[in-house]
Amino acid sequence: MKRSLFFIILFGLLGTACTSLYKKGQKQFSSGEYQYAISTFSKVLEKDPENKEANFYVAESYRLSNRIEKSSSYYEKLVEEDGTFENYYRLGQSYKSQGRAEEALEAFKEAQGLTLDDAYSNELKREIANLEKSDEIEDYWPYLELENYTLLNTAGPDYAPIVNEGYMYFTSSRQASGIYPGTGTAYTKLFRTRAEGIKVDVQNIQALPEFRNEEGLNQGAIAISPDGNTIIYARGNSTSKKDLPDVHLFASYFRGGGFTQPIWMPLNEDEFWWNSTPAFSPDGSVLYFASNRPGGYGGTDLYKATKLANGDFGNPVNLGPEINTPGNEMFPRLVADGKFFFASDGHAGFGKLDMFVAEPSEQGTVVKNLGPKINSVADDFGIYFTNYPQEGFITSNREGGAGDDDIYYFEDKTPKPKLVNIFLNVTTKEKQENGSEVILPQTRIALYDSANKMTGGDFTNQSGRVRLTLAPNADFSMIASKSGYFTKSITYTTKGKTPSQEELIQEITNITLDTTIILDALILEKSIVLDNIYYDLDKAEIRPDAALELDKLVTILKDNPTISIELSSHTDARATDAYNDALSQRRAESAVAYIVSKGIAPERLVAKGYGKRQLIIENAQTEDEHQVNRRTEFKVIDIK
Structure with a gap:
């Protein structure tokens, strides 16, 4: 009986304890x-x-x-x-x-x-x-390398660094004076230390000197205006019933040689709304921040507020459904090229908060996950660039850190492209009367890039050779000139003539290519036949195939602006003299008109129809022989 009473009392006490x-x-x-x-x-x-x-x-x-x-x-x-x-x-x-x-x-x-x-x-x-x-999800920066800033981090939270005027500012629970009952971690404060890029002085970290950190609440996520005169940060989580019930943005302004005591910003609007993670636009005219105010898309959304005439920020605008989701978006960062970086757990990611970039495009805003080089299953947020986009900081509480949110630095380690040197051996030759080719020494070669800018050149040696250095995967033109010869321009490309970067083995690869330029002697009154200049029967209109050949003469005239020519047309021996003279004259004039239409001054051209008076083959019998007689020629009649 006594034993039974004991258990009844015991269970009663346990029930009371559980209820309590x-x-x-x-x-x-x-x-x-x-x-x-x-x-x-x-x-x-x-x-x-x-x-x-x-x-x-x-x-x-x-x-x-x-x-x-x-x-x-x-x-x-x-x-x-x-x-x-x-x-x-x-x-x-x-x-x-x-x-x-x-x-x-x-x-x-x-x-x-x-x-x-x-x-x-x-x-x-x-x-x-x-x-x-x-x-x-693929890596946004494939060659980025991320490292924990081990000497900077503590066992508590260290997060959201920014750099301004040679100092890194960040949030940390070091020197804590109380425990935040929401997470059981120490309250956070604002700190700074000297920094040059991602190189940070970890030995001389000090509490924020611009104004004093408050005790018994969280202070963090600092933003500093580009001119350094405004500090905005998030403050909240106080256990005092006299304090604000949620996290809000506070601002301190540089006045009279120092910073003012932080004041509550009007853009918070309501004491029961959460507002945090501020960031300035590159020009300081816009403040971005996260808020859970009504009218959003769920969770915390990103907003922007414009700078007013009195220096405050107001008229907050939601950034819209391209960026905001039913999840949480925070830690915004706009960079100078218009890309907008932010953290979110609402877009496709790896777990909790991931970092994303919103890129403007013709189709609208495109949001991309920064990929596994940056993001993890844990929270990844607070990107800041010290040299966009090559280096900067992020924050993460991923495994392998010091125990809570840690500061990481990243660098782009894109391998330097392997160097390719292209050497072009140019040989200059002269075409002989019998059709053979012989070396033409001391010919000037000028090299131009695709923008028509001269990039090199020299005279060929006694062997008619000169070596030029060209860039890979590029288009060029060369002009060969020598007194007594027609100047000649040719195009040349190195595209498709070098291995891809993946195929290269050596750090430096030398490739030698060869080309030949053949010049014709410039002799007054010497007739030069233009091949393949054909006309329809009894007609003088320029056919498309003839136009292609005449374009070559246009190039010669442009390359040799000091010469004037006679362009002559010849017929075969069939038909009467009068008919052939008139037809050949019309054809010659038609060819000259075409050349003028291509930008050649008409005073440099003389059209002459010779009919059948200058036959090459007398008494031609076959069609091939008649074709030899039906020809178009030009000759230089003047050199200015």
Whole structure:
């Protein structure tokens, strides 16, 4: 009897204790003291692991304090006992934050069958689509290398660095004076140290000297205007009932040789709205920030506020659905070329917050994940460039760090392209009367690039050779000139004549190419036959095939601007003299008109029809012999 009474009393005491813990934990949860609530409800679960309410409060406390990855075992208990849409949805989010994509997909699909709400259904479709896209994400900067700034980081949070006028400013819990009950971590303050690019003085870190850090609350995510005269940062999470109930933006201005005490910014608008992660545009005229104010797309959205005449920022505008999602967007960063970087857990990523870039295009804004070189399953955020886009900082709480949010630096290690030297051996020759070719020494060769800018040249040696240096994958032109010869221009390309970078083995590869330029002697009154100048029977109009040949003469005239020519047309011996004279004159005039239409001055040209008076083959019998007689010629009649 006494023993039975003992157990009744014991169970009664245990029940009273559980009820007391439950009420205590509920109060802590309602006050946002999530770490305290986790500790309290964990004691309940030690005695009753299946307690539905305790599992719910622990799971939600982890989720609401941005540690949803730790909540999966508690949501698993909840779906076993109560498989609601909410429980499966949160379980899927927890799996996703751990990189457990297959399990997250399964949980989201279970949740799909448990709701008829269109908004919830669309959110699940987005989550599922994002998970299915995660395998397709490629590195935005393939050669970027990321390193933990080990000597800078502590076991607590260190995050969101920026650089201004030779100093790095960042947030850290070092020198903490209290514990933030929402996460159980130390309160954060603002610090600075000297920095040159990504090289940071880790020995002389000091608390922000511009104004004093406050005690018993979180201060972080600092932004400094390009001119250095305005500091804006986020401040909140105070346990004092006299303080603001949420996180807000505060500003300090440089006045009279120092910075003012920080003041609450009007763009916060409402004391119950969360506002944080500010960043200035490159010119300082726009302030970007994150907020959970009503009218957004869900979670925290990114906004921009313009600088007003009095120096404040106002008229906040939501950046729209291309950037904002039903998830969370924060830590904005606009760079000078118009690209907009930000962190999000709502776009397709690897787990929790990933970093993205929004690029303007003709089709609108295109959002791209920065890829696995930058992002991880954990939170990755707060990108800052010290030399865009080659180097800078990010923040991450990925595995392998010092214990919480850590500062990482990155550098673009794109390998230098292997060097290709192209040497072109140019040989100049002269065409003889008998059709043979002989070396033509001391010929001037001028080399021009595709923009018609002279890039090299020299005279050929006694062997008629000169070596020029050309760039790979480029177009060139060369002009060969020598007194007593027609100047000649030719085009030359190195495109397709060198191996690709992937095929190159040596750091420096030399490639030698060869070409020959043949010049004709410039002799007054010497007739030169233009090949393939044909006309339709009894007609004088320039046919397309004849135009191609006349274009070659146009080039000769442009290359040799000091010469004037006679262009002559000849017929065969058939038909009367008068008919052939008139036909040949019309043909010669037609050819001259075509050449003039190509930009050659008419005073440099004389049209002459010789009919059948200058036959090459007398008494021609075959059609081929008649064709030899039907020809178009030119001769130089004057040299200015």
